[in-house]
Amino acid sequence: xxxxxxxxxxxxxxxxxxxxxxxxxxxxxxxxxxxxxxxxxxxxxxxxxxxxxxxxxxxxxxxxxxxxxxxxxxxxxxxxxxxxxxxxxxxxxxxxxxxxxxxxxxxxxxxxxxxxxxxxxxxxxxxxxxxxxxxxxxxxxxxxxxxxxxxxxxxxxxxxxxxxxxxxxxxxxxxxxxxxxxxxxxxxxxxxxxxxxxxxxxxxxxxxxxxxxxxxxxxxxxxxxxxxxxxxxxxxxxxxxxxxxxxxxxxxxxxxxxxxxxxxxxxxxxxxxxxxxxxxx
Numbered sequence: 219x220x221x222x223x224x225x226x227x228x229x230x231x232x233x234x235x236x237x238x239x240x241x242x243x244x245x246x247x248x249x250x251x252x253x254x255x256x257x258x259x260x261x262x263x264x265x266x267x268x269x270x271x272x273x274x275x276x277x278x279x280x281x282x283x284x285x286x287x288x289x290x291x292x293x294x295x296x297x298x299x300x301x302x303x304x305x306x307x308x309x310x311x312x313x314x315x316x317x318x319x320x321x322x323x324x325x326x327x328x329x330x331x332x333x334x335x336x337x338x339x340x341x342x343x344x345x346x347x348x349x350x351x352x353x354x355x356x357x358x359x360x361x362x363x364x365x366x367x368x369x370x371x372x373x374x375x376x377x378x379x380x381x382x383x384x385x386x387x388x389x390x391x392x393x394x395x396x397x398x399x400x401x402x403x404x405x406x407x408x409x410x411x412x413x414x415x416x417x418x419x420x421x422x423x424x425x426x427x428x429x430x431x432x433x434x435x436x437x438x439x440x441x442x443x444x445x446x447x448x449x450x451x452x453x454x455x456x457x458x459x460x461x462x463x464x465x466x467x468x469x470x471x472x473x474x475x476x477x478x479x480x481x482x483x484x485x486x487x488x489x490x491x492x493x494x495x496x497x498x499x
Contacts, residue, residue: 271297271365271391273305273357278328280336285349287335289313292357292367293324297391301365304394308387309355312369339375349375358386359459364397364497365389366457383467384478386456390496398454401494409491413448413464416481417471424476439471457497462488 273292280287291313294305306321313331321327335351343349352372359366366388374380388397403409418429421438429435432445442448451466461484466472472479489498 271301271360274324276324276328278325278332280332282336282340283345284347285336285339285343287332287339287350288352289328289332289335290354290356291324291328292355297365298394300394301389301391302394304389304396305365305367308367308389308396312355313353342375344376347376350380351375359457361457362391364391364457368456368458379474381468385453385465385467386458386463387454388456388497392496395494395496396454397456397494397497399450401497402455402491403493404450404491406491407446410447412483412487413450413481414445416464416483417448417466417479420479420481421472421476438476440469440473442471457485457488458482461485 272295274295275290275292277288277290279289291309293309294302296302303321310317310321310327313327314334316334317327317330319326319330331353335353339349339351350372351374352370354370356368356370357365358368366386368384368386370382370384372380372382389395390397414435417439418435421435422429425438429438435445436442439445439448448471451464451470453465453467456463460482462482464481464483466479468474468478470478485498492498
């Protein structure tokens with residue numbers, strides 16, 4: 219996969235959508251992991267801290283005949299109490315938000331969700347058909363100011379293809395507060411143009427064809443009337459090691475074949491738009 223840099227303003231990181239065969243014996247393709255992208259010195263985040271924050275990876279798998287449910291999480295174990303609680307509450311929410319017992323009992327929580335996923339897959343399952351659900355909520359990045367996580371899911375229960383998705387979350391170390399769109403000044407032309415040009419570059423990379431004008435870009439978008447005012451995604455923004463990630467889910471602004479458009483704005487540029495202290499300054 220090629221990653222394009224467009225001046226000092228933004229980077230495009232294309233995600234490959236999952237396309238799963240409907241035959242009963244096929245194994246589901248895993249959701250794509252993030253690419254590693256080098257940033258210029260002025261765009262680098264603060265150096266990583268020596269270390270009060272720690273996490274522990276936990277996994278569980280449940281099987282019933284040709285049905286499989288798998289969960290992997292990086293559970294926060296040490297650090298600012300507010301931060302640890304916020305991250306583990308986020309993990310619970312990402313898994314479904316239905317576990318009401320002690321979040322510190324990680325194995326019990328994972329067993330609970332693995333069984334829930336398995337039962338849901340059984341509901342419309344036909345004997346011999348291959349069905350799978352996977353969820354991964356993983357540590358992504360750490361700086362002096364924040365901790366970031368990325369959440370992946372994959373589900374296949376029959377049909378032409380499975381569904382998959384990715385989003386992320388960033389938490390301020392001082393108090394565990396999660397980054398959200400209200401913390402950014404997004405109602406200005408400069409920010410909107412970054413999104414427009416980023417989405418355009420994603421489509422060009424995905425299709426291997428140059429988009430000549432706004433009308434050609436609009437044809438590739440779903441439910442977008444104005445290419446100069448592409449709506450924000452439903453998922454929250456987050457900081458990866460590349461910068462501010464703006465990630466759209468399947469069908470959110472593009473058809474399934476075009477995958478999940480993603481725009482990455484390097485730290486130095488993103489800093490101009492953030493209003494909330496403690497994340498980048």
